[in-house]
Amino acid sequence: MIAIQSLFRAARNAAMGVVAFLIAATAAQAQPDPLPSWNDTAPKKAIVAFVERVTKENTPGFVPEPERIAVFDNDGTLWVEHPMYTQLAFALDRVKVLAPEHPEWKDQQPFKAVLDGDMKALAAAGEKGLVELIMTTHAGMTVYQFQQIVTDWIATARDPRFKRPYTELVYQPMLELLAYLRANGFKTFIVSGGGVEFMRPWTEEVYGVPPEQVIGSSIKTEFKMRDGVPVLLRLPEVNFIDDKTGKPVGINAAIGRRPIAAFGNSDGDLQMLQWTTLGGSTPRFGLLVHHTDAEREYAYDRDTEFGRLDQALDIAPDNGWTVVDMKADWKEIFPAK
Amino acid sequence: MIAIQSLFRAARNAAMGVVAFLIAATAAQAQPDPLPSWNDTAPKKAIVAFVERVTKENTPGFVPEPERIAVFDNDGTLWVEHPMYTQLAFALDRVKVLAPEHPEWKDQQPFKAVLDGDMKALAAAGEKGLVELIMTTHAGMTVYQFQQIVTDWIATARDPRFKRPYTELVYQPMLELLAYLRANGFKTFIVSGGGVEFMRPWTEEVYGVPPEQVIGSSIKTEFKMRDGVPVLLRLPEVNFIDDKTGKPVGINAAIGRRPIAAFGNSDGDLQMLQWTTLGGSTPRFGLLVHHTDAEREYAYDRDTEFGRLDQALDIAPDNGWTVVDMKADWKEIFPAK
Numbered sequence: 001m002i003a004i005q006s007l008f009r010a011a012r013n014a015a016m017g018v019v020a021f022l023i024a025a026t027a028a029q030a031q032p033d034p035l036p037s038w039n040d041t042a043p044k045k046a047i048v049a050f051v052e053r054v055t056k057e058n059t060p061g062f063v064p065e066p067e068r069i070a071v072f073d074n075d076g077t078l079w080v081e082h083p084m085y086t087q088l089a090f091a092l093d094r095v096k097v098l099a100p101e102h103p104e105w106k107d108q109q110p111f112k113a114v115l116d117g118d119m120k121a122l123a124a125a126g127e128k129g130l131v132e133l134i135m136t137t138h139a140g141m142t143v144y145q146f147q148q149i150v151t152d153w154i155a156t157a158r159d160p161r162f163k164r165p166y167t168e169l170v171y172q173p174m175l176e177l178l179a180y181l182r183a184n185g186f187k188t189f190i191v192s193g194g195g196v197e198f199m200r201p202w203t204e205e206v207y208g209v210p211p212e213q214v215i216g217s218s219i220k221t222e223f224k225m226r227d228g229v230p231v232l233l234r235l236p237e238v239n240f241i242d243d244k245t246g247k248p249v250g251i252n253a254a255i256g257r258r259p260i261a262a263f264g265n266s267d268g269d270l271q272m273l274q275w276t277t278l279g280g281s282t283p284r285f286g287l288l289v290h291h292t293d294a295e296r297e298y299a300y301d302r303d304t305e306f307g308r309l310d311q312a313l314d315i316a317p318d319n320g321w322t323v324v325d326m327k328a329d330w331k332e333i334f335p336a337k
Numbered sequence: 338m339i340a341i342q343s344l345f346r347a348a349r350n351a352a353m354g355v356v357a358f359l360i361a362a363t364a365a366q367a368q369p370d371p372l373p374s375w376n377d378t379a380p381k382k383a384i385v386a387f388v389e390r391v392t393k394e395n396t397p398g399f400v401p402e403p404e405r406i407a408v409f410d411n412d413g414t415l416w417v418e419h420p421m422y423t424q425l426a427f428a429l430d431r432v433k434v435l436a437p438e439h440p441e442w443k444d445q446q447p448f449k450a451v452l453d454g455d456m457k458a459l460a461a462a463g464e465k466g467l468v469e470l471i472m473t474t475h476a477g478m479t480v481y482q483f484q485q486i487v488t489d490w491i492a493t494a495r496d497p498r499f500k501r502p503y504t505e506l507v508y509q510p511m512l513e514l515l516a517y518l519r520a521n522g523f524k525t526f527i528v529s530g531g532g533v534e535f536m537r538p539w540t541e542e543v544y545g546v547p548p549e550q551v552i553g554s555s556i557k558t559e560f561k562m563r564d565g566v567p568v569l570l571r572l573p574e575v576n577f578i579d580d581k582t583g584k585p586v587g588i589n590a591a592i593g594r595r596p597i598a599a600f601g602n603s604d605g606d607l608q609m610l611q612w613t614t615l616g617g618s619t620p621r622f623g624l625l626v627h628h629t630d631a632e633r634e635y636a637y638d639r640d641t642e643f644g645r646l647d648q649a650l651d652i653a654p655d656n657g658w659t660v661v662d663m664k665a666d667w668k669e670i671f672p673a674k
Contacts, residue, residue, distance in 0.1 A: 066547055143589055187549075200593045210403055211593030212524075213549075221589060223608055225584040227617040230608070232589050239590075245560040252480055252558060252569050253576075254591060256537045256548030271560055271567070279566040 013307035031247075034180040037173040037332040043287065046322045047177065050285045054260065062275040063284045065185040069259040071251060071272060072178070074192035074199060074216075076265040077289050078158065078207060080169040082298040085306055087198050088130075090153055094137035098265050111136075134195075135236035139219055143197060143232045150199045163336070167206045170331045174263070178207055181261070191251055191260070192216045193268050194244035197234075211323070215241045215254045243268045248275035265289040266307040273312065273321060288312060293327040308309075359371035371517040373509040374669040380624065381614035381666070383659045384514065387622045388521050391597065398620045402522040406596040408588060408609060409515070410535060411553075411601040413644035414626050415544060417496065417506040419635040422643055424535050425467075427490055429586035431474035443605075448473075476556055480534060480569045481521075488538045504543045508626075509669045511600070515544055518598070526596070528588055529553045530605050534571075552591045554579045580605045585612035602626040607649040610658060611639070623658035626648060630664040 011068040014256055038044040053061040054068065075081035094221030095105070095114040105111035110129035113121035122129065138146065159169055178188050190209050192199060203209045218239040221232045242250040248271050251259065262269070262276035277284040290309065291300050316323050324330070361564040375381040391405065412418035432442070435444040442448035448467035449457035459466065468662040475483065478560045496506055515525050527534060527546050533553030540546045555576040564620065579587040585608050599606070599613035600627055627646065628635050638646040653660050661667070 066541070069549075088639065196590075196593070212406075212591065214593065218590060221586050223585045223612065225611065230585065230611045232585060232612075246565065246570060248560045249558050253533075253555060254549065256533070258549065274567045275563065275569075308626070 019215070031161050033171065035176050037176055037330060039327045039329050041325075043322050043324045047180075047285070047287075050261070050281065050283060051181065053283050055184050059251075063099075063260055063282050067185070067257065067260065067282070068181075068186040069189065069255060070181050070186045070261040071189045071191045071215075071259045071263070071276065072174070073264040073266070073269045073272070074190050074194055076291065077263055077269070078170055078174050078190070079166065080297065081307045082165055082291075082304075083161075083299065083306075085194065086166045087194050088133075089157065089212060090150070091133050091137045093153060093157065095133065098137070130236075135219070138195065138198075139234045139236040141174075141234055142232060143221060145187075146197055147201050150198055154202050162334075164334075167202055168312065168337075169207060169334060171330070172335045173330045174333065175207070177263075178209070180209065181204065186261070187213065189213045189215060189251075189255065191242065191247055191272060193241070193246075195219075196242075215242060215250045223256075223334060228238075245271045247272035261287075262287040263287045263289070264312070265291065267311050267312050270312040270315075273319070277319060277321065286316075286319060287324060288316055288321055289324045292325050293333065296333045297326060297329075344577045359547065362538075372513050374513055374667060376666050376668050377667045378662075380659050380661045384517075384622070384624075387558070388517065390620050391542060392521050400418070400619050402595055404594065404597065404619070405518075406521040406526065406592060406594060407518050407523045407598045408526045408528045408552075408600070408613065409511070409600040410601040410603070410606045410609070411527050411531055413628065414600055414649065415507055415511050415527070416503065417499075417634065418644045419628075419637065419641075420498075420643075421649055422531065423503045424531050425470075427487070427492065427535065428470050430490065430494065431486070432470065433660045435474070463647045468575075472556070475532065475535075476573035478571055480558060480571060481513055483534055483571055489580060491539050499671075501671075502540055505674075506671060507543060508667070508670045511626075512544070512672065514600075515546070521544065523598070524550065524571060526550045528584050528609060529577065530578070530583075530616065532556075533579075536584070550588045552579060554583075582608050584609035588612065598622040598624075600624045600626070601649070602628065603644040603646050605644075605651050610649065610656070614656060615657065623653075623656060624661060625653055626661045627663060629662050630667075630670065632664075633670045633673050636664075665672075 027060040027219070033042055035047070054063040056062055072078055075085050092114050095111055099115055100107055102111070105115060110122055110125035110133055113125060116132070128322060154165070154167060157166060158164060159166055163168055181188055186208055190199060190203060190207070190213065192214050192215070196214055196218050199216055200211040200214050203214050204211065220237045220239045222235055223233050224233060240246065240250065247269065251272065258280060259276045260280070260282060261284070262273045264273060273286040277286040288309065290313065291298050293299060300307065313323070372381055372384070374377045390570055391400040393399055409415055412422050412427060416423070429451050433447055436442055436452055439448070447459055447462035447470055450462060491502070491504060494503060495501060496503055501504055518525055526545055527536060527540060527544070527550065530554050533551055533555050537548040537551050539589045540551050541548065557574045559572055561568050561570060561610070577583065577587065584606065588609065595617060596613045597619060598621070599610045600611060610623040614623040625646065627650065628637050630636060637644065638650060650660070
């Protein structure tokens with residue numbers, strides 16, 4: 001009996017040894033660049049150095065896996081935000097779809113401006129007009145109805161300049177970065193000023209970020225039983241604006257721990273970067289995408305309506321934040337068609 | 338060369354075969370009961386049947402892993418809520434700690450009632466008094482300061498009847514259920530009427546539920562830079578009440594998809610169970626813990642101040658919800674000392 005057990009154990013050990021060797025050989029052989037769309041400039045080096053630092057066990061910089069939280073702004077950081085936020089393009093399209101049921105809109109701002117394609121008049125309607133547009137197009141249905149509306153729109157709408165679906169106008173280097181962080185035990189969250197229910201229907205497929213890791217602005221919802229079926233109705237009332245000082249508030253409310261890495265592109269991300277990088281005892285990483293490539297994408301910073309980067313750019317060096325020069329640091333902008 | 342490769346491949350295949358055999362043998366041999374503290378009564382059978390149904394691939398009941406979301410109430414579902422919510426015990430203790438800095442409390446309700454140990458006068462102060470107690474003890478500091486206060490309190494406070502830390506007065510059968518669901522690809526969330534920041538400091542250690550999977554009531558916070566250090570200040574203003582109709586609202590806001598299993602014990606969980614179980618196309622599971630064991634824990638339902646179970650108990654059969662009879666269905670109540 002003992003002889004048989006020994007034989008068995010010997011066979012198992014031999015088998016394990018061969019398997020271990022094969023695994024080690026494969027690992028040593030294949031170490032492909034996890035960030036192939038990044039040039040070998042300072043930002044890529046800083047990212048890799050940070051990730052290697054926090055993942056090296058038994059060193060002072062090591063951060064346990066559950067605390068490896070990374071937060072990403074969406075508009076202008078993960079996908080294009082010019083010439084206008086995609087969610088605004090969605091709202092304008094919705095006004096056109098709903099117009100036949102609202103003949104009064106022909107003479108009523110801001111709807112008239114949208115129907116006439118008069119962007120100047122729309123701008124003149126200001127924030128009040130914008131809120132009215134958003135509430136009219138984003139409220140008054142259940143959360144599932146809205147989800148379906150977004151899903152249908154995002155599948156068919158095309159960006160006028162690039163003639164591609166908006167979900168293809170995501171930054172290839174950032175897709176690689178998301179995957180690289182996750183492969184190193186990070187949990188990746190989106191923290192956007194955009195509407196949370198506008199993003200959730202497609203973030204899992206496009207970014208690999210599940211709905212429960214998407215934080216954003218929201219309107220109020222109300223629970224009702226309707227003919228024995230539970231529904232959540234979307235109300236025309238602001239619940240939370242996840243922008244500027246709202247970003248750390250939203251992060252704390254949803255995640256409950258401080259991220260160790262934050263990625264943004266505008267002053268709307270300033271406080272999120274401060275909250276993430278300043279005052280913590282473990283290594284931290286902050287990064288700003290600077291849009292410098294008018295040819296392949298857009299070039300803008302201090303003087304723009306969408307995604308202004310001004311104060312955050314000024315204080316980046318003192319805070320040790322990495323600034324990506326899109327033109328110089330990114331080999332590719334969008335995923336290959 | 339080909340000969341060497343063939344040899345290599347043969348060795349690898351042989352090794353893999355042995356390993357596969359060993360794994361299969363181990364699995365067949367050791368199938369320990371994942372719910373040993375549950376008696377073999379209807380609730381346990383219903384739970385196991387549900388889990389087996391949603392995890393069996395290529396069957397109509399199969400639910401892909403990312404959609405296996407389970408939500409748990411906390412007070413009375415995962416831990417004891419009598420003779421009062423633990424968070425209220427915390428607030429009363431905080432009043433006593435802070436009293437020396439507030440000599441005026443000696444003559445001011447509801448503080449006087451707390452300092453006198455006069456529970457009748459405290460009850461007379463009603464909800465307004467309660468809110469004042471909560472705001473005084475839960476606001477006016479940073480989120481990290483509050484986290485530390487909770488951590489220190491929960492480590493030292495003891496339940497007066499059981500003489501054990503509150504974090505040991507958790508239900509052993511529910512700990513097993515949480516682990517069993519996670520082992521089957523579920524993501525487990527807490528959805529409590531209690532304060533989210535009161536739970537997060539200890540839920541990971543006690544329940545295996547990380548802070549980002551805890552949903553609860555909250556007060557408003559405000560982001561500030563203080564001497565170059567970012568802080569989040571807790572303000573004495575209600576942000577969200579995660580109870581009754583608030584639970585589906587909170588679930589949708591934080592998770593963005595409908596759970597497939599919900600566990601509660603009171604009418605405060607009614608809408609969460611409705612939202613989870615009614616109107617979905619995939620299998621759903623709802624469960625209520627009925628406190629029937631005055632000897633080992635407590636017996637209460639329709640006539641109690643904390644955790645009233647009335648309407649939900651009435652409609653449970655029609656909705657197909659499982660009702661746990663604590664006395665009959667649970668072998669053990671608390672973890673062994």
